[in-house]
Amino acid sequence: MRPFVELTGVSHTYATGGTLAVDGLDIKVNEGEFAAVVGPSGCGKSTLMKLATGLQFPQKGAVVVDGKEVRDPVKMAGMAFQAPTLLPWRTTLENLMLPLEIVEPHRSRLRKHKAEYVAKAEALLESVGLKGAGAKFPWQLSGGMQQRASLCRALIHEPKLLMLDEPFGALDAFTREELWCVIRDLHARMSGTLTVILVTHDLREAVFLADRIFCMSSRPGKIIAEREVEFARPRDIEITYTPQFSDIVHDLRARIAEARATA
Amino acid sequence: MDAIADFLLNGWPVALVIASAAYVAWIFAKVLMSGATDRAKLSLQLAPLICTAGTFLLWELFCKALSISTFVLPAPSDIAISLWQFRRQIGLHSFHTAWMTIAGFGLAVAFGIALGLLFGASRFFYAGFYPLLVGFNTVPKVAVVPILVIWFGVGWLPAVLTAFMISFFPIVVNVATGLATIEPETEDVMKALGATKFQIMTKIGIPRSLPYFFGSLKVAITLAYIGSVIAEYNASRFGIGNLMARASADFNVPLLFASLIALAILGVGMYMATVWLENRMTGWAQRSSFAAG
Ligand SMILES: Nc1ncnc2c1ncn2[C@@H]1O[C@H](COP(=O)(O)OP(=O)(O)O)[C@@H](O)[C@H]1O
Ligand SMILES: [Mg+2]
Numbered sequence: 405m406r407p408f409v410e411l412t413g414v415s416h417t418y419a420t421g422g423t424l425a426v427d428g429l430d431i432k433v434n435e436g437e438f439a440a441v442v443g444p445s446g447c448g449k450s451t452l453m454k455l456a457t458g459l460q461f462p463q464k465g466a467v468v469v470d471g472k473e474v475r476d477p478v479k480m481a482g483m484a485f486q487a488p489t490l491l492p493w494r495t496t497l498e499n500l501m502l503p504l505e506i507v508e509p510h511r512s513r514l515r516k517h518k519a520e521y522v523a524k525a526e527a528l529l530e531s532v533g534l535k536g537a538g539a540k541f542p543w544q545l546s547g548g549m550q551q552r553a554s555l556c557r558a559l560i561h562e563p564k565l566l567m568l569d570e571p572f573g574a575l576d577a578f579t580r581e582e583l584w585c586v587i588r589d590l591h592a593r594m595s596g597t598l599t600v601i602l603v604t605h606d607l608r609e610a611v612f613l614a615d616r617i618f619c620m621s622s623r624p625g626k627i628i629a630e631r632e633v634e635f636a637r638p639r640d641i642e643i644t645y646t647p648q649f650s651d652i653v654h655d656l657r658a659r660i661a662e663a664r665a666t667a
Numbered sequence: 668m669d670a671i672a673d674f675l676l677n678g679w680p681v682a683l684v685i686a687s688a689a690y691v692a693w694i695f696a697k698v699l700m701s702g703a704t705d706r707a708k709l710s711l712q713l714a715p716l717i718c719t720a721g722t723f724l725l726w727e728l729f730c731k732a733l734s735i736s737t738f739v740l741p742a743p744s745d746i747a748i749s750l751w752q753f754r755r756q757i758g759l760h761s762f763h764t765a766w767m768t769i770a771g772f773g774l775a776v777a778f779g780i781a782l783g784l785l786f787g788a789s790r791f792f793y794a795g796f797y798p799l800l801v802g803f804n805t806v807p808k809v810a811v812v813p814i815l816v817i818w819f820g821v822g823w824l825p826a827v828l829t830a831f832m833i834s835f836f837p838i839v840v841n842v843a844t845g846l847a848t849i850e851p852e853t854e855d856v857m858k859a860l861g862a863t864k865f866q867i868m869t870k871i872g873i874p875r876s877l878p879y880f881f882g883s884l885k886v887a888i889t890l891a892y893i894g895s896v897i898a899e900y901n902a903s904r905f906g907i908g909n910l911m912a913r914a915s916a917d918f919n920v921p922l923l924f925a926s927l928i929a930l931a932i933l934g935v936g937m938y939m940a941t942v943w944l945e946n947r948m949t950g951w952a953q954r955s956s957f958a959a960g
Pocket of ligand 1: 418446452
């Protein structure tokens, strides 16, 4: 398996001469893998995402995505954030169509093959449990439904890279677990072609969803631990209550605590 | 054509009275036919009518009780008589004022959108021209009217230009604000998809600034109206402003007040038209999260 996203020795500050936001990041995520980045807030997780998608450029180090050094925004990544960022003047379906109006080859095909794309968007909505919600405006949906729609928007153009920045942070525990399963299934459906990087501060979320977990120290963010999660897929939500699962969560906790103590 | 114009000039106060009476009757009917629960809410619609009528009634009583001369403060009844007597002149001049206002307002909208888009799209222009624009906006426009008269003579052009100059600023600021306050995360989503600056403008910036734009229209129309009346007062042979200038030269106080009432009616009409437009065009913004924030 080849690495899809690779950061080597990446350091970044927002203001010249300011304190570093991230310091010497080394990260390698393979194609088709589901990676999670955990760390305390303010440690530079969102910065890492921006670096990996070419929305920010590192002062030091190299960022390589899909075999190419990143010099511009990557032009193909799907992104979802803690806030659903749906456009309130568009219906949910129209919101989903937004990436298709921008990304080629869909952009030039959209006008002629409208019906086909609408059907695809509706199928995607159905697969996340939003059947029939396409005609509604985002403000007519609950927070969890908006977040589902936001995930669909991130995936409609079949990106090779999906970036999720604490997408479940604002949801209640039940909705969050439902959405874990939604994202797990979406990833499984794109078997091996979709690389996901999930930023979170929830260790259980990371362990349940990810194949590989990176732990970051507090600012300036460094990678202090990396470990693989070997549970077989598809994973059932029940595994989060098994001792093996708890062991991994504990292990990660301990490593973060240790790094904080020595820092 | 002339017959229609003549009919309108003679009959507009009657038409206005009939329309208002019909409106009041319609609201009364709604209140009477509604159930007990809706009644409280609907009665609120009657409140403006009651309060307006009450104010004029108090005014009338005040003038009559103290037998104040019409020369100082005419009672509403005197004003109504004067309004009827001079209805042709008032109608004609109101029409002229409305024209000047709408023409100036139209220019302000076109120019305001163009400049607002430029400012929203380019930080250089925003930073560079903003102070100049604020300076221009703080100059009292009455002071500019004489210059316009020197350039263009007495006539309709100074009125239109004054209306334009006084009213474009809020439009520029609001359009630029709408563009400049795109949520950074939305912008990130767009950029990571490979969107160009132009695509971000047209797909996010412009739709997003529409509520700001339509919100600014009601401020702009009021300002344009002030501008055209000021210019007419000082440099025109037409318009309510000019009518008032002549009425005050003749010490015709009831006519002066009748003109004021006509101004108020016209102003409320134009304001309501823009509010209606705003509600129609940007219904989504009233319910979404950004109406609050
Ligand atoms: N646009 C920005 N300008 C200046 N500083 C920033 C900016 N974005 C983030 N930072 C700083 O960089 C650090 C890392 O931020 P971020 O990557 O958002 O952390 P996280 O997502 O882990 O909470 C923080 O201390 C924050 O203050
Ligand atoms: Mg963050």
